[in-house]
Amino acid sequence: MATDKQSHQEHGYIRGELLYTIFHNEQENFSIAKIKIHGTNEDYQEKEIVVKGYFSDLQEEASYYFYGQFERHSKFGLQYKVTSYQTFIPDTKDGLIAYLSSDLFRGIGKKTAEKIVGSLGENAISKILNDSDALANVPGLKKDKADLLAKTLKENQGFEHIAVYLSKYGIGLKMAQKIYKQYKDEAINVLQEDPYQYVFDIEGFGFQTADQIARGNGLSWTHPSRIGAGCVYVLQKNIQDGHVYLPIDDCTGQVIDLLVNPEQPLTHQMVTDRLEELNQEKEVIMQDGNVYLPSLYYAEDGFASNVKRLITKPVEHDTPLAELMKIIGDIEEQEVLSYGKEQFEAIQQALSAKLMIVTGGPGTGKTTVIKGILNAYADIHGISTDPDAYDDATDYPFILTAPTGRAAKRLTESTGLPAVTIHRLLGWDGQNGFEKNEHEPLAGKYLIVDEFSMVDIWLANSLFKAIPDDMQVLLVGDEDQLPSVGPGQVLADLLGSGQIPYVSLHDVYRQKEGSKIIELAHLIKQDMCDQSALQNDQDFSFIACSTQQLIDVVTAVFSRAAAKGIDPKDIQVLAPIYRSQAGITMMNQYLQTLVNPSSLSKREVKTKDAVFRVGDKVLQLVNQPEDGIYNGDIGEVAAIFEEDENVDHIEQLVVDFDGKEVVYERKDYVNMMHAYCISIHKSQGSEFPIVIMPVVSAYHRMLKKNLLYTAITRSKKSLIICGDQNAFLRGIQTFDSNRRYSSLKKQLRERLHDHHEKKLSAAEEDEITPYDFM
Numbered sequence: 001m002a003t004d005k006q007s008h009q010e011h012g013y014i015r016g017e018l019l020y021t022i023f024h025n026e027q028e029n030f031s032i033a034k035i036k037i038h039g040t041n042e043d044y045q046e047k048e049i050v051v052k053g054y055f056s057d058l059q060e061e062a063s064y065y066f067y068g069q070f071e072r073h074s075k076f077g078l079q080y081k082v083t084s085y086q087t088f089i090p091d092t093k094d095g096l097i098a099y100l101s102s103d104l105f106r107g108i109g110k111k112t113a114e115k116i117v118g119s120l121g122e123n124a125i126s127k128i129l130n131d132s133d134a135l136a137n138v139p140g141l142k143k144d145k146a147d148l149l150a151k152t153l154k155e156n157q158g159f160e161h162i163a164v165y166l167s168k169y170g171i172g173l174k175m176a177q178k179i180y181k182q183y184k185d186e187a188i189n190v191l192q193e194d195p196y197q198y199v200f201d202i203e204g205f206g207f208q209t210a211d212q213i214a215r216g217n218g219l220s221w222t223h224p225s226r227i228g229a230g231c232v233y234v235l236q237k238n239i240q241d242g243h244v245y246l247p248i249d250d251c252t253g254q255v256i257d258l259l260v261n262p263e264q265p266l267t268h269q270m271v272t273d274r275l276e277e278l279n280q281e282k283e284v285i286m287q288d289g290n291v292y293l294p295s296l297y298y299a300e301d302g303f304a305s306n307v308k309r310l311i312t313k314p315v316e317h318d319t320p321l322a323e324l325m326k327i328i329g330d331i332e333e334q335e336v337l338s339y340g341k342e343q344f345e346a347i348q349q350a351l352s353a354k355l356m357i358v359t360g361g362p363g364t365g366k367t368t369v370i371k372g373i374l375n376a377y378a379d380i381h382g383i384s385t386d387p388d389a390y391d392d393a394t395d396y397p398f399i400l401t402a403p404t405g406r407a408a409k410r411l412t413e414s415t416g417l418p419a420v421t422i423h424r425l426l427g428w429d430g431q432n433g434f435e436k437n438e439h440e441p442l443a444g445k446y447l448i449v450d451e452f453s454m455v456d457i458w459l460a461n462s463l464f465k466a467i468p469d470d471m472q473v474l475l476v477g478d479e480d481q482l483p484s485v486g487p488g489q490v491l492a493d494l495l496g497s498g499q500i501p502y503v504s505l506h507d508v509y510r511q512k513e514g515s516k517i518i519e520l521a522h523l524i525k526q527d528m529c530d531q532s533a534l535q536n537d538q539d540f541s542f543i544a545c546s547t548q549q550l551i552d553v554v555t556a557v558f559s560r561a562a563a564k565g566i567d568p569k570d571i572q573v574l575a576p577i578y579r580s581q582a583g584i585t586m587m588n589q590y591l592q593t594l595v596n597p598s599s600l601s602k603r604e605v606k607t608k609d610a611v612f613r614v615g616d617k618v619l620q621l622v623n624q625p626e627d628g629i630y631n632g633d634i635g636e637v638a639a640i641f642e643e644d645e646n647v648d649h650i651e652q653l654v655v656d657f658d659g660k661e662v663v664y665e666r667k668d669y670v671n672m673m674h675a676y677c678i679s680i681h682k683s684q685g686s687e688f689p690i691v692i693m694p695v696v697s698a699y700h701r702m703l704k705k706n707l708l709y710t711a712i713t714r715s716k717k718s719l720i721i722c723g724d725q726n727a728f729l730r731g732i733q734t735f736d737s738n739r740r741y742s743s744l745k746k747q748l749r750e751r752l753h754d755h756h757e758k759k760l761s762a763a764e765e766d767e768i769t770p771y772d773f774m
């Protein structure tokens with residue numbers, strides 16, 4: 001309780017009354033507020049202070065103890081950064097009466113408050129908290145009012161009490177909010193009984209923190225909860241490497257390494273036994289010698305069964321081959337081109353298959369094929385591809401989507417039709433998941449998903465769940481690109497299963513327009529690239545330099561391009577690592593100084609890691625569906641507002657994402673970084689007119705074929721590689737040997753095998769060849 005003066009002496013605190021809230025974020029429970037100081041043990045003489053931290057909406061005129069430390073903000077001066085807080089409940093009779101009759105407690109006026117204190121005394125608050133019937137003896141207090149008072153008191157005290165308790169273990173307010181949301185008043189009990197439970201239930205709660213608390217509680221090194229939490233934690237960690245499951249031996253080995261045990265070393269058997277128990281409790285799923293976290297097991301299982309559901313339904317309108325050929329021929333005439341054999345095959349199959357994949361490298365005509373399919377589908381069904389031809393009541397039959405905002409934008413540009421991100425399509429609200437699902441499916445007839453190699457198993461499952469039985473689906477992607485950032489390798493598994501019809505486009509059309517970039521990409525794809533392929537050309541150069549010279553060379557190339565009148569926004573530097581003298585962070589610092597130097601006329605804000613200035617090119621690092629921006633989107637800092645220049649009284653930075661303005665507050669700055677140089681992983685799904693790509697031996701561990709191929713295929717007009725030719729050639733010969741554990745391929749084979757067998761025997765009876773189904 002806050003009245004316990006003893007406890008306050010251990011922490012630095014400021015006790016004070018809320019004057020006004022400067023800012024409050026409902027979702028994050030983050031507040032900044034001005035406080036009138038009533039007391040403190042800090043060395044601070046002023047009468048007021050700004051406090052900030054993750055706490056729920058504070059009540060005006062109420063008093064609080066804020067525990068934390070001072071922090072000097074470069075612009076706003078001294079602030080108190082709060083790590084925990086408690087409502088201050090006065091221990092005098094008058095103080096208590098004022099507190100109970102405050103706005104905090106609905107329906108309790110001064111008279112009632114006096115009666116409560118008169119009847120329960122100065123310990124009224126702890127009495128009510130400890131005994132829900134304590135208010136029953138207060139004369140004239142109705143039961144509903146008494147119940148409401150007790151409930152409000154408990155709720156307010158509950159979180160604060162828990163936050164103070166957790167802060168002892170270095171657990172901050174933000175994590176405390178998550179913990180309170182999960183366990184409510186039970187949070188401390190859970191922690192005292194079994195801190196490892198937090199690892200199971202609270203996303204992002206580290207095993208080490210639980211272990212440290214458990215040490216203090218005297219839990220044994222071989223306590224089942226410790227081993228269990230170790231298993232779950234190891235599985236969670238492996239998601240970062242893209243694994244959907246771990247083979248049991250691999251999992252037990254990693255758990256033994258994690259659970260260092262000075263007394264009695266763990267054995268594989270002990271961990272396996274614990275895994276078996278967790279399997280019984282459904283905390284993990286064990287199958288075929290592999291162990292999964294349930295969310296991944298069910299995502300894989302759900303995706304595989306939805307693929308089967310779709311593929312086993314007939315196509316609504318099965319057009320005879322002769323008619324199809326005629327329709328495609330008409331489109332060739334309209335488009336004034338002649339489809340190559342593979343392209344023709346892709347269009348024809350996409351129209352008659354329920355689910356189909358088109359893969360191919362750059363310039364092989366994937367977009368041309370998409371347009372051909374849309375036009376042919378429209379012809380067959382006698383409908384229009386023009387969205388304006390549909391009124392609000394009629395659903396537009398074509399859905400075009402891609403995993404990132406930039407990829408969706410490119411799809412719109414290349415097809416002239418509306419395309420959205422998959423998150424937007426499914427109606428992601430950031431908190432409760434997706435609006436669209438099996439109960440509320442997507443509306444439309446033909447779905448095209450571009451850049452499918454970037455889709456992880458979670459997103460693939462969510463998307464496929466929402467596809468109705470009568471929809472046809474085309475997945476488009478380049479199998480040689482990097483796999484998804486999230487777990488799984490969905491495109492590779494779909495292709496590898498041999499159960500889904502696909503067409504690989506190999507013939508390169510853009511090459512015919514004389515592109516060295518495309519030629520290089522295809523040579524790499526076919527493992528035929530050697531030194532002779534690295535000769536400079538109109539759209540390609542390789543500038544040899546050492547790691548030490550790299551930054552100078554990259555900035556010189558950048559300056560030369562800008563001097564030729566090229567807009568710096570069209571030039572993108574792509575690198576594989578953040579740190580090191582040739583890493584992304586350093587590169588951004590130099591490029592910012594070059595492209596957008598500091599000047600008196602440009603406002604800027606400083607953070608721990610960077611200076612953001614008006615005019616800076618920035619990259620969004622997380623999905624923010626509420627603002628319509630997504631991880632990987634690139635924008636420009638359009639304005640910076642000081643605290644006293646806007647109604648919210650808070651510093652704001654405005655970023656313009658292609659005409660869409662998004663406001664960032666200081667706490668959101670971590671969600672962006674400079675984008676003069678970005679990582680190759682973040683560049684997936686985007687294309688840039690000019691790409692500068694440093695490749696030096698300092699990156700050697702990252703230099704793999706799929707990474708370099710992904711980077712090269714991002715450039716549209718010009719590619720300049722700076723660095724070491726040997727490092728580059730070694731990189732393109734290095735295959736990514738980091739196998740991702742995923743059982744999707746096997747699942748698809750098992751589930752779809754019977755279906756294909758049945759189709760084959762039916763086909764034999766009808767004297768149709770299996771080819772008709774591929």
Ligand SMILES: Nc1ncnc2c1ncn2[C@@H]1O[C@H](COP(=O)(O)OP(=O)(O)OP(=O)(O)O)[C@@H](O)[C@H]1O
Nearest residue numbers: 337338339340361362363364365366367368509510
């Ligand atoms: N059959 C064809 N005949 C003539 N030109 C073609 C043919 N197919 C594609 N092209 C042309 O080749 C170029 C590349 O095609 P397209 O943009 O469809 O390929 P893509 O695989 O989508 O390329 P990227 O992945 O690089 O965007 C375009 O200019 C397109 O008009």
